[in-house]
Amino acid sequence: MEQIAIIGAGAAGCFCAVELKRRRPHSHITVYEAATKPLAKVAVTGGGRCNISNSFEYIRQLGEAYPRGERLVRHAFAQLSPEQTCAWWEREGVRLVTQSDGCIFPESQDAMQVVRTLENLMRRLGIELRTGCRVLELNYGPQGYTLRLQQGEVRADRVVVTTGGGALGLLKPLGLEIVPPVPSLFTFRIGDEGLRSLMGTVVEGVTLSLAGMKKYRSAGTLLLTDWGVSGPATLKLSSYAARELSERDYKATLLVNWLSSSEQQVRSWIEGTARGGAAQKLVSSIHPDGLTSRLWSHLLRRAALREDIRWAELGSKGISRLASTLTADAYPITGRCRFKEEFVTAGGVAASEVNPKALEARRYPRLHFAGEVLDIDAITGGFNLQAAWSTAWTVASQAE
């Protein structure tokens, strides 16, 4: 009987176990889990609601959602697309709802429904689950694979590694290339008291970038907090620039374009206001839609403009300073913070080590990888779990 070992009972491991057993009913599948319970992370995803997938309607290119691992994800989606994943969950009795922002959740709004569904399927299919059982090392030899556990060794003909963001040490004996793991999806500490004093302010339609790292850019909602900045635009930027920010020890300069417009467009608006019917009004009394009065006062201070001058008195230097502040307002990033304990790991087994067809190691037969252990990670919105489901399915359906 074929012995299959799955290392890690997370989203990818449990999903893969179910789909492998359905295709190989005569094999014996054992899932080894270091923790005392399977699927502990899934239970807390999406604040306990489990953002299980995404409609992808707001994603123009796959790379926007997957800063790393896009190629593997594209292959995996060809095996199990997000629509097919949703159909899978509905078939298994988990009804889903799509929010207006494209995020998909169980209708029950309960991550435990997802956990219980996978647990029940594993039990019904006769998959062996060994919890409290950490795999310390994986070796390959003429007899196949050997897993070293705290309590001895076990053999397997086929192995699927689904250990998530960490635990790459167990792969050491195989000499696979590992892209060093670094955190993704975090918020920024900002060394500017003026900005931090605006905590609680939400600004829609902001564009963020990093000075000297112009290729990283994100747009969306910005939330000002007592430590700096958070919200979707910040998390996206942290994901895009995860590796470079880690290399710089999270010291960088954040550029905020408060209006997501070009400097020229903003300058035209300022000049129009300074010359038009509002020319005699105070600069503090008129501000762009979407910016609060408190934020506007802060921005005027940043542009070294007094609040009691009139629009007509701005002068060409004042106009330039205001346009520049509104489109490239620079703040020092002094560190990173976790977002509600929610972060994913960028890095993992290098994409070049696996054949995308069955996510099988190029150098080791019948050794597969799925989920976050691969160098795949995404922005928030259900994309990370979707990658776990699709890569797990790919292993199960393509393993030969």
Ligand SMILES: Cc1cc2nc3c(=O)[nH]c(=O)nc-3n(C[C@H](O)[C@H](O)[C@H](O)COP(=O)(O)OP(=O)(O)OC[C@H]3O[C@@H](n4cnc5c(N)ncnc54)[C@H](O)[C@@H]3O)c2cc1C
């Ligand atoms: C708080 C939080 C909320 C999140 N919310 C969402 C969300 O709503 N939507 C979304 O798409 N993504 C979300 N994510 C990300 C998502 O949870 C992960 O991307 C996803 O769980 C990855 O699945 P995985 O199976 O690859 O890894 P994991 O779920 O991390 O599972 C890996 C498993 O392997 C086990 N393991 C590790 N090493 C060993 C070893 N040596 N031996 C045995 N077992 C081992 C671990 O204990 C773990 O159970 C969230 C993450 C966090 C932290």
